[in-house]
Each structure stands twice: as structure tokens, then as C-alpha cells.
Amino acid sequence: MSPKISIQQVGKVFGEGSHRVEALKDVSLDIADNEFVTFVGASGCGKSTLLRIIGGLEYHTAGEVLANGQPVMGPGADRAMVFQHYSLYPWLRVMENIKFSRRLRHGRENLTSAEVEAASGRADALLSLMGLNAATHAWPNELSGGMQQRVAIARALMGRPEILLMDEPFGALDAQTREVMHDLILHVHRLEKPTLAFVTHDVEEAIYLADRVVLMAPRPGRIDTIYQVPLPAEREQDMKHTPEFLRLKKEILARIRETSGMETDQNMLDQLNMQEAI
């Protein structure tokens, strides 16, 4: 079966001349239908840029990206995206936010009345799925950060995207809320069966959620290692304490440190300490 997302020798260069930065170089990766792939790596490794290229929000300067076998030419409803924050519409109540795509021509065209009715039912179902029933008529800025992200996810799912892209969606949440969101997104993944590409800086999160963890390295941004997660498909919080999980976490963290260029920082730190000693 052909991959859902196919990234072929993708490169991305920002700026020109002395400002030229090679954000991505020769990145190739296939993501299968309904797969859950997480991206981790030191800052500057281009993981967010890669996700944005798949979403069509950034253009690549080399190679090719295929989604559903079609070259990515720009953003589209088949690839919904969830951002870290500031993406909800504060002037719309929760339900109206979720139904936002219904206001778009693309969401209205060629619909039978049965489909329109089904859409209303879907909005209600998503509201329940995300545990938002009590917040249906609330304004987004009345909600906690965790609840706001639930709305953002529900809104992204509304148009039944086959691919869901998430850019550090839980990065601003506290640890407890994040755990709840992890199990929620796994549930959504099982139920709605989207192909999921998920960028994070939290290695534990990356392992717990994913079928595969893609570790990227900076300067130039590239794929360093791909880890198959050795856990059963049904995840439970307790698995975070199993030896396999801890071993993989340790291995990935060590590799991120190795690829981050932090050795030079350590040298600088030593120098500073010496100066202080004098």
C-alpha cells in the first residue's frame, strides 16, 4: 500500500547570501496510513518546519512531498493542523469554533441536506468525544489551556481530515493536563483513524504516543534516527515505567544531546567556571 505521506529528499533554505540557513537537508520519510509518528530533536533541527511543509504552510526548496499521492502545493482541508496556542477564534463560542469549517465554501459546496444534518451531529459528537459538553456556549477565553486545546482538536477533526498535523499542541499545558490529553488523543487516533504527525520537545510524550519516533538533528536539519516504539498498540500510563520505555527514553535523550551541539556549550561553561575560580 502506498504511504499516506511521502517526503522525498526535501530541502528547505531560509534567507539568502550571508543570512542563508539550511533548515532542512535531504529529508526522506514515508508515513503509512493511520500511523502515529512523533518528531523530536534539539532546537533548530527543523521538525516544526517539516510539519509546516507537510501542511503546505511553508514551501520546500528541494525535493517533493506527497500527501495521499498528490504533491503538496499549499494548505488544504485534507491536512488539518493543531497549533500550540492562539489559534482559536475568541469571537466565536466553542460550538461555533468547532463548526468554523462549515462557514467555508469548501465545506458547503455540493452538500445534500442529509449531509448538512450529519455535520451538526458530528459537531455534537466531537463535543462529547472531547469532553466539552459543559463548555458548548462558552467563549474560548473563559476556558483553561487544556480545554482550549480540546476545542482546537475538535475543530481540526470537524472536516474529517485524513491527516492531522500537531505542532507542540500540549507544550503550554501543565504535566497533569498533558497526561489526560495524551490518552484523549490516542483515543481520537483509534476512533477517527487519521494519520498523525506530531512535533514535540517532550521525549516521554513522543514515545508514549507514537508508533515511530523520528529524531532530527540540527545544522543542517535532517533525520538522524528513527525508533520503532516497542510497546503494545493500546497504551496505558503505567507503561511509562517499564524497562523498555525507560531504556528508549534514555537512548533518545542521549542522542538528542549528542546531536544538539551542546558540547561546545559545555566548553563555554567550563571556561566561565575557570574564570570565576580565578
Next chain:
Amino acid sequence: MPSRPGARPRRPGMWAIRGPLSSRQYWLFAALGLLAPLGLWWVVSSGATVDKVFLPGPVDVFNRLIKWYAEDDLLSDMGISIYRVTTGFLVSAVIALPLGLLIGTFRPVQAVLEPLTDFIRYMPAVAFIPLVMLWVGIEESSKIAIIFIGTFFQMVLMMAEDVRRVPLAQIEAAQTMGATRGESVKLVIFQSAKPALLDTLRVTMGWAWTYLVVAELVAANSGLGYSILKAQRFLQTDKIFVGILLIGLIGLVMDQLFRLAHRKAFPWLHLRS
């Protein structure tokens, strides 16, 4: 001082840094802030040595207000001034709004219009009076034109900035839901910028009023600004006071109306206090 067992920290007083102020206290201080200058004015002006032409007292000013209302048709002066300010302001707003939206959304439009607008806005509106008289004439439209010149260029730049402040994530979220460029502008950028745009209108309305007196320099024979200028010629200092205070008062009322509209139109921004 050693702390006693059971001692609790007290509620911070109003003089704590960013301390609390109950609404009763707020109005008390606000009244103080308004009445103190009035009292000071009254005391200074009632001193025997102060000439009424130099500084009329509150009572003189009030009497002049009554006289102006009864004998010199104050209401039509106010009406014509409000008409000029509002028209100049509305013409500005109607043109500035789409331009600000375009400048804040499309970089080429920004590159063409923003440096130009920046340049023009530093030109003093007052200095345009001879040109306005030459080109627009001395009819009502010339007064409106001066108010337009004084407010429009600032308004465009501020509105463009309001539009630019719309979070990129809001726009990109719409794009990944299948929004076209037009839909992104109409359903996201404009909607998101609306509260800031209304605030910009409120602020620039104040500027429109400051250009009223300048506008009524141009061959006017009515209006609050014109009356102030005429009173100067006849040394009617009390009438100058009435005119200035009325302009301030009308401005204050309009400002409050804008704030009320903001609360009504954008309830999600006024959920607490």
C-alpha cells in the same frame, strides 16, 4: 517586630503597588480629580486682583453658557461642529478601513502605501489650509477636508498595525481547514482585528476634534471652533472657556459611547469587571 501566633497578613491597602481599589473609592478619587481643579479655578479667579478678561470664574463661564444658549444659538454651533467632525471622521474611516486591511494583509500593498503614508502624516494638516481652499473651495467640504487630512493618514497606519497583530496561527488554522484567501481575510483577519479597529476609531475620533478649530479657520461663520476664534477677537474670555469646555465634554461623551459599543459588540473581551 516578632510575629504573634495566629497573625495573618492584612488585605493590601490601596497604596500597595498595583493595590486594589473598590468602585466606591474609584468614583471618590475620580470626583476629587475633577472637582479639585474646578475649586482651584474658582478660588484663583475670585481673587480681587485677577482681571475677568484674563481669567473668568466658573460662574461667569456658566452665565455665558446660558446666554450663548439663549441668545446666540449655541445648539446650532454645536450641531454644525459635530456634523463637520463626524463627517470628516466617517469619510476617513470608510477609506482607511479597506486600505488598512490591505496594507496589513498584503506586503506589496504595504510596500507601496506605508512609506508614502508615513511621509504624509508628518506634514502639518494646518499647512494644507491654503491648498484646501484652492482645491476644495470655502464651502462646507473644505472644513471636512481639513479634518480628513488630520485624521486619515494616522488612521490608516494604526488600522494596518491592528490587522498585522492578528495571530498568524488563527489565519493558518483557517487555511488548513480549507479557507480560500478571501475567506481568510473576511472570516478571520477582519473578525479578529475588529475590536482593535474600533479602539483605533475611538482614539482617532479624539484627533478629529482637535482639528475642528483648525478646520473652522477656513471661512466659517458658525461652529464651536469658529466661536472660540471670534471670541478671541472681542476678548470674550468666558466664551472661549465655554467653547473649549464644550468640545472637551462632547469628546468625552463620544469616547464613552465608543467604549459602550465595544462592550456590547465584543462581550468576550469584557467578561470580568
